[in-house]
Amino acid sequence: MRADPDKCIGCKRCFAYCPMGRIQSFRRHDRIPGRVFIEIDQDACTDCGCCLRADICPVNALYQPKESWPREVRGILSNPLIEFKGSQVPGRGTEEMKTNDVKGSYLPGEVGVGVELGRPGVGAYFRDVEIVAMALMAADIGYELAEENPVTHFMADKTTGKLRDDILNEKATSAIIEGKCKLEKLPEALRALKEAAKKVNTVFTVEVITKVTPEGEVPIKTVLDQMGVWYSINSKNNLGIGEPAFNFYPDREERRSP
Ligand code: SF4
Ligand code: SF4
Numbered sequence: 001m002r003a004d005p006d007k008c009i010g011c012k013r014c015f016a017y018c019p020m021g022r023i024q025s026f027r028r029h030d031r032i033p034g035r036v037f038i039e040i041d042q043d044a045c046t047d048c049g050c051c052l053r054a055d056i057c058p059v060n061a062l063y064q065p066k067e068s069w070p071r072e073v074r075g076i077l078s079n080p081l082i083e084f085k086g087s088q089v090p091g092r093g094t095e096e097m098k099t100n101d102v103k104g105s106y107l108p109g110e111v112g113v114g115v116e117l118g119r120p121g122v123g124a125y126f127r128d129v130e131i132v133a134m135a136l137m138a139a140d141i142g143y144e145l146a147e148e149n150p151v152t153h154f155m156a157d158k159t160t161g162k163l164r165d166d167i168l169n170e171k172a173t174s175a176i177i178e179g180k181c182k183l184e185k186l187p188e189a190l191r192a193l194k195e196a197a198k199k200v201n202t203v204f205t206v207e208v209i210t211k212v213t214p215e216g217e218v219p220i221k222t223v224l225d226q227m228g229v230w231y232s233i234n235s236k237n238n239l240g241i242g243e244p245a246f247n248f249y250p251d252r253e254e255r256r257s258p
Pocket of ligand 1: 018019023046048050
């Protein structure tokens with residue numbers, strides 16, 4: 001994102017809408033006496049478009065130039081209105097997590113392990129995303145990457161989690177590594193992530209996804225309690241927009257869960 005120096009009046013209105021914090025600095029206009037404009041730090045900006053979409057600039061100074069590769073990746077991951085052509089999914093992924101009732105991505109005995117880097121308010125460089133992805137793949141947990149996910153798509157080697165070299169110094173508001181492993185491997189996955197957390201220069205949240213049993217049991221709870229991990233239980237419920245087409249318990253047809 002850029003601010004046109006010939007239009008910007010340095011009013012600061014756009015500052016509050018930037019999830020990356022104070023990444024703008026003031027400059028004196030060299031041709032208009034007394035005029036101060038802002039310059040957006042191009043390394044810190046993720047091209048998320050929040051400031052532009054807020055439509056608060058009184059002089060329409062903000063504009064998003066068409067970016068070429070590899071900078072283009074910033075908008076793909078950070079601007080929810082840009083559809084990632086690799087999966088036709090707008091935003092950063094999580095398609096597998098949100099459609100489990102329909103697609104059966106996480107079966108009984110399996111857990112989805114997602115890692116969301118960069119939020120809140122910090123952002124994540126892909127070099128840090130790579131560190132976490134490679135830590136998961138190196139751990140002996142049989143981590144299976146989700147296919148319909150931009151981070152998976154940007155991997156040069158899906159067996160190691162290595163990302164393409166040309167995007168490592170690019171940055172996203174947040175990026176999600178998405179995949180799954182067997183329930184019994186969850187402790188090892190969490191230990192690998194704790195080690196990876198010491199090596200990255202950003203924040204991340206771990207999402208552990210499970211299918212709740214027809215009896216209402218949350219299979220991952222025992223593991224998390226035993227490991228002393230703090231967690232917040234959130235749910236994604238299928239309310240009928242997509243038919244629950246997947247039968248998780250074929251031997252218990254009468255208890256097929258919605
Ligand atoms: S595009 Fe996003 S990160 Fe860049 S200046 Fe605007 S709000 Fe901040
Ligand atoms: S809102 Fe517009 S005029 Fe005000 S500082 Fe931001 S870009 Fe400049």
